[in-house]
Amino acid sequence: MEIKIYKDAESIGRAAAGMFAAKIIENPKCVLGMATGSTPLPTYNALIELYNINVLDFRMVKTFNLDEYVGIGREHGQSYYRFMFDNLFSKVNISPKNVHVPNPVSKNFEDDCAAYDAAIEKSGGIDLQILGIGHNGHIAFNEPSKVFPFGTHIVNLTKSTIEANQRFFKNIDEVPKKAMTMGIGSIMKAREIIIIATGKEKAEAVKAMIKGNVDPMCPASVLQLHHKVTVFLDKEAASLL
Ligand code: PGA
Numbered sequence: 001m002e003i004k005i006y007k008d009a010e011s012i013g014r015a016a017a018g019m020f021a022a023k024i025i026e027n028p029k030c031v032l033g034m035a036t037g038s039t040p041l042p043t044y045n046a047l048i049e050l051y052n053i054n055v056l057d058f059r060m061v062k063t064f065n066l067d068e069y070v071g072i073g074r075e076h077g078q079s080y081y082r083f084m085f086d087n088l089f090s091k092v093n094i095s096p097k098n099v100h101v102p103n104p105v106s107k108n109f110e111d112d113c114a115a116y117d118a119a120i121e122k123s124g125g126i127d128l129q130i131l132g133i134g135h136n137g138h139i140a141f142n143e144p145s146k147v148f149p150f151g152t153h154i155v156n157l158t159k160s161t162i163e164a165n166q167r168f169f170k171n172i173d174e175v176p177k178k179a180m181t182m183g184i185g186s187i188m189k190a191r192e193i194i195i196i197a198t199g200k201e202k203a204e205a206v207k208a209m210i211k212g213n214v215d216p217m218c219p220a221s222v223l224q225l226h227h228k229v230t231v232f233l234d235k236e237a238a239s240l241l
Helices: 007-026 043-052 082-089 107-120 159-168 184-188 201-209 219-225
Strands: 002-004 029-035 061-063 067-069 129-132 153-156 178-183 191-196 229-233
Touching: 002 007, 002 067, 007 029, 007 043, 007 129, 007 191, 007 201, 043 082, 043 178, 043 229, 061 082, 067 082, 107 153, 107 178, 191 201, 201 229
Parallel strands: 002 229, 029 061, 029 129, 129 191, 191 229
Antiparallel strands: 067 178, 153 178
């Protein structure tokens, strides 16, 4: 793991966007793994700035998002599909047919999950994946558990994740309790990974990810086994290292 400590979230966003930009310039048909949440927003803003000054062309870029809630449609204000269009896709020239966000609405979630993994494979696999980290060490919606879940699957969200996501909903009862998420295997197959953490409330999870044993109780710790991971931290998130 390469660990880089920056002064604030905006500087991290510019640095992470630079890594995405390099991929897009090197291969205009590259496949990018996208994340939602507060953490990637400065990166997406920096990518939009680069697009606006004509450095980037997203026309042939393909994307796969990590996860989506079960039980709310794509039109819902808090769906991750909507999040991606509001915060990035509608602001660059990406083709909607090239973007993929898990869509857990069919009667057979197992088929949906298998189809998502197959679509990633068919695209040639993810060149660069961006991740945030949950307070409990989750990556995507892979919550702490006894084993690392391999492929895309349906999860029951933990209490701490539901509470953390409550800020986006009117009340806790409205927060979906299940999600469809890429598995740890799906994430680890990405050729390169960026993981970003900012703020002191992420410091414990960051310590467990970097200094702890590889343990499914801290799903992010599996990244110690990936050959090309860059960890972007601000000073507060790095404070326990
Ligand atoms: P956040 O979420 O970016 O909103 O902090 C990260 C995560 O839960 O993976």
